[in-house]
Amino acid sequence: MAKHLTLVEREFLHRLLKAKKTKAEIGALMNRHRSTIYRELKRNSNPWGYRPQAADRWTRRRREACRRPYKMKDIDLRLYVGERLAKAWSPDQIAGRLKREYSEQPDRRVSAPTIYAWIKRSAPRWQRWLRQAHRKQYQPFKRPAEVRIEGRPAVINRRRRYGDWEGDTIVGKGHRSGLVTLVERKSGLVRIDLLKNLTSMTTIRAVGRCLASLPRSLRRSTTFDNGPEFRAYAKLSQWLGLLVFFAAPYRAWQRGSNENLNGLVRQFYPKGTDFKKVSRREVKRIEQLLNDRPRRRLRYRTPNEVINEKLCRI
Secondary structure, rough: OOOOOOHHHHHHHHHHHHOOOOOOHHHHHHHHOOOHHHHHOOOOOOOEEEOOHHHHHHHHHHHOOOOOEEEEOOOOHHHHHHHHHHOOOOHHHHHHHHHOOOOOOHHHHHHHOHHHHHHHHHHHHHHHHHHHHHHOOOOOOOOOOEHHHHOOOOHHHOOOOOOEEEEEEEEEEOOOEEEEEEOOOOOOEEEEEEOOOOOHHHHHHHHHHHHHHHOOOOOOOOOOOOOOHHHEEEEHHHHHHOOOEEOOOOOHHHHHHHHHHHHHHHHOOOOOOOOHHHHHHHHHHHHHHOOOOOHHHOOOOOOHHHHHHHHOOO
């Protein structure tokens, strides 16, 4: 996408003009098409020639002049919006009312995002009238460098050993309950547990219950999704000695085995399931069914058979 010349480029252009370079030569030296050079000189030259500082100033003025006027500079419109905010109207309600009352006057209408932006930038006193102002602001879960997937050992990536897991949650109706799902990367062994709520401590305790009964050789590491329900991951490392890693945002294939497992679980619990009405015993029955299901990548052995062979060799 073409961009306007910068002041540094204009100064370079000025020096090349003084050196008697042709427009084509200037374009090649500046890595710009020659038509860009012709256009720049035509727009920003005066009878005394081309001056880079003046050219840059004129360009900025033209760009400002072609912008649409900022509607919230209109004092009558600001008064209208302020009066409705004082009556506890939402910006969406104000915008909708303006559209209804001034259907033939587009300059008197304004969108809800514009009202929100005006409040944030120029009228913070109206923040307290917005319902969102009373909501707790979501703080993104910042992962330290040592738990990002880029630092995961190559032996895990190659699936050369047992004991490396992937984990995620399946959210139920109303985001009030769900399941934690875990799958061992090499054998496909499944662990599922019920979550009566989606807090981080509840989730990490459920992960601990799923893995605590396994021998140490079968619980080496786990790679989680980026959800805030795994925020207390350090507790898991402390309890079980697991290495914990997090997949990159929007990179579901980095936990491909777990994504596949969630699809299998959805056969039994479709979206909208209220897990508050599901028993842990029923969840463990589904876990057993999946562990006794033959898999093509295991040459049609079951995860339980593969793990039992591994344990017999220990």
